[in-house]
Amino acid sequence: MNVSDNKSKLSLSSSPISIYHNSKFSFDDVESVLEPLFGNYYGISELRAIISNVDHIWCAYNTTKKQYVACALVRTYNKDKVLFINLFGVTQACQGQGIGTRLLKAIKNWGQKQKYVAIILHTQVDNYKAIGLYEKVGFYKQYYITNFFPPRGCLSFFRSHGSDAYEMILYL
Numbered sequence: 001m002n003v004s005d006n007k008s009k010l011s012l013s014s015s016p017i018s019i020y021h022n023s024k025f026s027f028d029d030v031e032s033v034l035e036p037l038f039g040n041y042y043g044i045s046e047l048r049a050i051i052s053n054v055d056h057i058w059c060a061y062n063t064t065k066k067q068y069v070a071c072a073l074v075r076t077y078n079k080d081k082v083l084f085i086n087l088f089g090v091t092q093a094c095q096g097q098g099i100g101t102r103l104l105k106a107i108k109n110w111g112q113k114q115k116y117v118a119i120i121l122h123t124q125v126d127n128y129k130a131i132g133l134y135e136k137v138g139f140y141k142q143y144y145i146t147n148f149f150p151p152r153g154c155l156s157f158f159r160s161h162g163s164d165a166y167e168m169i170l171y172l
């Protein structure tokens with residue numbers, strides 16, 4: 001994970017939540033958020049490989065509780081000036097507090113400043129919470145993809161959702 005450069009911090013003084021971009025996150029920092037959400041599907045070694053291979057990481061950190069509460073793993077396709085969100089999640093206890101919205105808006109703002117043209121992601125067609133968040137921030141459904149998330153592993157998160165996906169896009 002080459003995340004030591006391009007460090008930035010975006011915070012609201014009244015909020016205990018700070019958003020960090022490409023700070024010196026350890027695997028433990030990122031996995032503490034993403035492993036409970038996605039570990040049963042990907043398995044720890046594949047999850048670690050995904051973390052290692054992304055170009056950017058954004059995390060939300062609760063400065064009062066001193067813990068990471070949300071992470072987004074993002075790849076860049078520089079030829080097309082497109083950002084691709086590989087994984088995006090907020091720890092279960094902190095969902096519904098606007099943290100996902102703040103994290104996604106931070107990625108969107110950064111992408112606009114860097115002159116990317118779009119952000120793309122995939123989400124299960126029945127993950128209404130995620131779709132609601134993405135549409136609120138300006139994404140729309142571009143394609144319906146059958147069996148994009150095939151059954152595998154123990155599936156605790158993915159079992160609660162179907163295997164079909166929407167590809168969603170946000171033009172910047």
Ligand SMILES: CC(C)(COP(=O)(O)OP(=O)(O)OC[C@H]1O[C@@H](n2cnc3c(N)ncnc32)[C@H](O)[C@@H]1OP(=O)(O)O)[C@@H](O)C(=O)NCCC(=O)NCCS
Binds near residue numbers: 128
């Ligand atoms: C999906 C997820 C990222 C949302 O993050 P969050 O911090 O809980 O979201 P927010 O509190 O910022 O809510 C954002 C919006 O989501 C939408 N939303 C939330 N709950 C919803 C629900 N039950 N149904 C429909 N939309 C919902 C709303 O539009 C909400 O905006 P509003 O509060 O202004 O109405 C988070 O719940 C999560 O990590 N879930 C598990 C992992 C996951 O599904 N990741 C996405 C994989 S593609």
